[in-house]
Amino acid sequence: MSASVARPHGLLAEFETPADVMNAAIRCRDAGFTKWDVYTPFPIHGMDEAMGVKKSPVGWFTFVGGVTGFFTGMTMIWFMNKFDYPLVVGGKPLFTPLYAFPVSYELTILLGAFATLFGMLFLNRLPRLYNPLLKVERFKRASNDRFFVCIEAADPKYAPEATREFLADQCHAMAVETVEE
Amino acid sequence: MATAATAAAGKKGSHDPLNAPPVLKIYDPPKELEREQLVLNNRSLGWITDTIAGICEKPMPVWWWPAFIFSAGGMSMMFALVAYLISTGVGVWGLNQPADWAWDITNFVFWIGIGHAGTLISAVLFLLRQKWRTSINRAAEAMTLFAVACAGIFPVVHTGRVWFALYPGFLIPAPNANAIWPQFRSPLLWDVFAVSTYGTVSLLFWYVGLIPDLATLRDRAKTLLRKFGYGLFALGWTNSNRHWSNYEKAYLIFAGLSTPLVLSVHSIVSFDFAVSVVPGWHTTIFPPYFVAGAIFSGFGMVLTLLIPLRSLFNLHDIITTRHIELMCKVILATGSIVGYAYGMEFFIAWYGGSPYELYAFKNRAFGPYWWAYWSMISCNVISPHLFWSRTLRTWPLFVWFVSIVVNIGMWFERFVIIVTSLHRDYLPSSWGYFTPSWVDVFTFVGSFGLFMTLFLLFIRFLPAIAISEVKGVTPQADPHHPLGGAKEHH
Numbered sequence: 001m002s003a004s005v006a007r008p009h010g011l012l013a014e015f016e017t018p019a020d021v022m023n024a025a026i027r028c029r030d031a032g033f034t035k036w037d038v039y040t041p042f043p044i045h046g047m048d049e050a051m052g053v054k055k056s057p058v059g060w061f062t063f064v065g066g067v068t069g070f071f072t073g074m075t076m077i078w079f080m081n082k083f084d085y086p087l088v089v090g091g092k093p094l095f096t097p098l099y100a101f102p103v104s105y106e107l108t109i110l111l112g113a114f115a116t117l118f119g120m121l122f123l124n125r126l127p128r129l130y131n132p133l134l135k136v137e138r139f140k141r142a143s144n145d146r147f148f149v150c151i152e153a154a155d156p157k158y159a160p161e162a163t164r165e166f167l168a169d170q171c172h173a174m175a176v177e178t179v180e181e
Numbered sequence: 182m183a184t185a186a187t188a189a190a191g192k193k194g195s196h197d198p199l200n201a202p203p204v205l206k207i208y209d210p211p212k213e214l215e216r217e218q219l220v221l222n223n224r225s226l227g228w229i230t231d232t233i234a235g236i237c238e239k240p241m242p243v244w245w246w247p248a249f250i251f252s253a254g255g256m257s258m259m260f261a262l263v264a265y266l267i268s269t270g271v272g273v274w275g276l277n278q279p280a281d282w283a284w285d286i287t288n289f290v291f292w293i294g295i296g297h298a299g300t301l302i303s304a305v306l307f308l309l310r311q312k313w314r315t316s317i318n319r320a321a322e323a324m325t326l327f328a329v330a331c332a333g334i335f336p337v338v339h340t341g342r343v344w345f346a347l348y349p350g351f352l353i354p355a356p357n358a359n360a361i362w363p364q365f366r367s368p369l370l371w372d373v374f375a376v377s378t379y380g381t382v383s384l385l386f387w388y389v390g391l392i393p394d395l396a397t398l399r400d401r402a403k404t405l406l407r408k409f410g411y412g413l414f415a416l417g418w419t420n421s422n423r424h425w426s427n428y429e430k431a432y433l434i435f436a437g438l439s440t441p442l443v444l445s446v447h448s449i450v451s452f453d454f455a456v457s458v459v460p461g462w463h464t465t466i467f468p469p470y471f472v473a474g475a476i477f478s479g480f481g482m483v484l485t486l487l488i489p490l491r492s493l494f495n496l497h498d499i500i501t502t503r504h505i506e507l508m509c510k511v512i513l514a515t516g517s518i519v520g521y522a523y524g525m526e527f528f529i530a531w532y533g534g535s536p537y538e539l540y541a542f543k544n545r546a547f548g549p550y551w552w553a554y555w556s557m558i559s560c561n562v563i564s565p566h567l568f569w570s571r572t573l574r575t576w577p578l579f580v581w582f583v584s585i586v587v588n589i590g591m592w593f594e595r596f597v598i599i600v601t602s603l604h605r606d607y608l609p610s611s612w613g614y615f616t617p618s619w620v621d622v623f624t625f626v627g628s629f630g631l632f633m634t635l636f637l638l639f640i641r642f643l644p645a646i647a648i649s650e651v652k653g654v655t656p657q658a659d660p661h662h663p664l665g666g667a668k669e670h671h
Contacts, residue, residue, distance in 0.1 A: 016666065018658055018660040019660040019661070019665050019668070020666050021660075022202065037353060039420045039421055040420055040425070041230075041397075041652055042393075042652040043422070043428070043653060044422070044660060047422050048422070051422060053422065056426050058427050058434060062434050066438075070490070076354065080354060080362035081364055081366075085361055089364050092366055099366045102445070102449055105441075106371075106442075106445065106449075107378070108384060110381060110382060111383050113381070113386070113438050116434045117385050120427050120533065122429045126416045126424070128417035130417075131417055133419055134419065141400075142400075143230075143399075143420055
């Protein structure tokens with residue numbers, strides 16, 4: 001089978017504390033790696049700056065979803081109560097944004113929330129059925145109490161030996177192992 | 182850690198003693214002002230995972246099965262009574278003219294109100310950076326969903342021919358047999374959108390919060406079924422920081438969306454009453470008063486559930502006495518708002534000069550439903566004020582008892598608002614007195630069975646406390662704290 005010629009996915013380095021992994025992240029960022037990531041059981045304050053990750057654009061999805069929701073509500077109510085079957089109730093106007101507001105407001109939130117969830121998943125390329133990292137036994141602790149850095153083989157600066165040394169010696173990793181694709 | 186920081190003097194005029202900025206010393210806070218830690222005894226990150234994930238990995242303790250069977254029995258009873266209602270007609274309930282809304286809508290408003298604490302804890306306390314929320318938000322959000330599920334049953338079944346709810350549809354915007362659309366001037370339709378949005382967004386928010394913890398359970402899973410089940414819903418989450426970055430933003434936005442949502446839901450529920458012309462309902466104080474009451478009752482229910490949960494699963498280091506105390510303070514604050522609203526309603530009834538309004542309130546307190554009114558007052562106005570005492574706030578058994586009293590009181594509040602306002606119509610010839618039938622009573626009792634069944638299944642299969650969020654508020658998680666591995670000098 002594929003036993004001997006598995007391509008490397010990257011190098012996985014393990015760290016014991018948030019401070020250690022943060023220092024390592026700063027070093028990786030400064031060393032100019034681009035295809036790499038930090039894995040922590042909870043979001044660490046300041047890690048985005050340490051890694052040089054840009055501000056998340058999730059908010060734009062929410063904005064588009066929310067605006068869509070609001071106008072869906074207004075248009076729907078206008079269509080139903082004024083355009084398609086006008087019916088006077090209680091002598092009130094056939095359409096005004098005032099009485100259409102509560103429903104449009106709720107739809108703003110509803111579609112905004114869906115857009116936020118799906119926007120977040122889209123930006124993270126989730127759901128993902130296969131991830132080589134999840135085969136690694138030690139990586140199971142990334143969701144428990146350990147901290148990891150993975151530099152991918154696809155990174156232009158990746159060099160199997162030099163990168164391993166960089167992670168072990170300069171980033172002070174507890175352990176470094178090669179992850180197979 | 183540095184005990185004092187010196188503000189650097191500006192470049193110009195630093196040698197001039199008159200213009201030099203003062204030397205600023207920042208001292209550590211005095212011992213008595215230091216906050217108690219959110220997770221006690223410096224528990225390690227691994228301990229947090231093992232403790233919380235352990236609950237849904239190990240077999241359930243002995244008490245779980247009788248509790249589950251009892252709750253599931255209650256739930257079955259409720260569904261049987263709903264089937265009886267639908268097959269026979271709403272005549273099996275005690276309501277009749279003039280009290281066309283009675284037990285059913287009371288239960289609806291009661292359950293919807295219960296849900297509000299979950300969203301308040303998950304969204305409002307998140308925006309206010311109240312880190313103590315992390316220990317209780319997951320269970321409170323679950324409680325919200327289950328309460329909304331219980332609430333949703335009543336308005337649907339009270340319509341009699343429920344099959345019309347979906348088709349041709351008074352619950353979805355679809356035209357009826359005469360091609361007439363639902364009319365959106367009615368708060369009842371606003372309510373449909375508010376409650377269904379609330380249920381949906383709460384579910385999404387809850388699920389977003391669950392993703393990292395499902396990944397934890399997936400990574401710890403021993404059997405193939407658990408690996409598959411948790412793995413499927415974890416969506417391939419790897420705890421990557423690039424993912425966390427988007428995730429945290431999405432979580433913040435969810436909190437930002439849920440805050441106006443939770444305030445709007447009970448406001449819109451109150452519009453069902455306030456927009457009408459019934460004396461006792463037609464008041465502008467209703468939206469804030471309903472929202473405060475909802476949070477009050479919701480925190481009551483959170484305490485009712487979490488105090489036993491923390492004892493039965495030995496979670497005293499995660500849900501600490503401080504958590505209970507803080508929740509008691511929320512109950513005290515919202516309970517005071519509710520008490521104020523009761524007083525203000527009476528004042529306006531007198532000051533407003535409408536004889537019908539004044540009569541409605543006199544009748545509320547001294548009419549045939551005086552017993553419901555004074556039950557409400559003693560439960561809602563008196564009992565929260567016991568929490569001015571620190572000793573009582575930190576006594577879990579006592580707090581648990583009061584939390585139940587609060588919920589009884591809040592059920593009575595809805596009963597008082599709905600039934601006492603309706604049972605005296607403008608014309609004395611259409612006055613009446615509502616008495617619940619046995620079907621009314623046991624359907625409501627059974628809804629607790631549904632609620633508890635769902636909650637017991639939740640603690641059986643999902644982490645009842647947000648694992649990754651609790652870790653995030655410990656000093657071990659802070660890269661600038663010695664416990665997080667920070668060294669004195671880098």
